[in-house]
Structure formats: C-alpha cells, structure tokens
Amino acid sequence: MSFTSTLPANIAKFTYPVSVERLELVVSRMRWVEPKTYVVASDINLFIDFVEVSYMLLKYFYKVLNIKKGLVIPELENLLDMLYKSMGKLKKVYAGDIVYPDHHNSIAECLLIIRRAQSVLGKAVEEAL
DSSP: OOGGSOHHHHHHTOOOOOOHHHHHHHHHHHOOEEEETOOOOHHHHHHHHHHHHHOOOOOHHHHHHHHHHOOOOOHHHHHHHHHHHHTTOOOOOOTOOOOOOOHHHHHHHHHHHHHHHHHHHHHHHHHHH
C-alpha cells in the first residue's frame, strides 16, 4: 500500500483540519527557558504539538502536490513514514513528571526528520513550478 493511499479522504478534497496558522499558534505559545528556570510540562508538550501539526501539514502539502502535479516523491514518503514511527515514541508529560533524555531525544529525532522532509518537499515544489 502506498503512502498516498493511506491519507484521510478529506485531504483529496483540499480541506484539512490543520493549517499554517495552527503551527504558528503552537510556536507562539512556546517560551524561552532561561538558565535556572524550570522546564515545565507545557514546554515539552508544545514541542510534541509542533511535531504533530508539522506532520499533518507535510502530509497535506504532499497530497496537494501529488494531486495537482502528479508528483510521487518516494524519499518524502519514506521520511513521512519514519516521522510517523518516531512520533510513536513521543509521550506527553504532566506536572511533576521527570523529563528523561529519551523524551528530549525522541523530539529531536522528529525535528530532524521534519527538517529533511521540508527540504525534500521544498525542492519538489521549486522543480514543479
């Protein structure tokens, strides 16, 4: 089964319950943590929200590109599959939880995949235009 055949049907209609504005909202709620300041649960959870929204946006933009231009980008499909699997390691934290290196490293792994996927998608868009 190909990646594009597993996307929700509403993507094909170009209506999707996530937007760049949603991503901007998540980022606007993030805060800079100064030295000697506690990292709180919402700091970690906002990064997880960022990863989830980024994943949905990447899937959406790829689907639109696939439908409008007929492009199939195996490298991007691989990256999105990797990202989805890596997202399975993410765990929201709550007040009083200890944030372990695994929490941090799982988020960092997802962010690295997102960066690569954005690059691949960006190049495909440039070539398609």
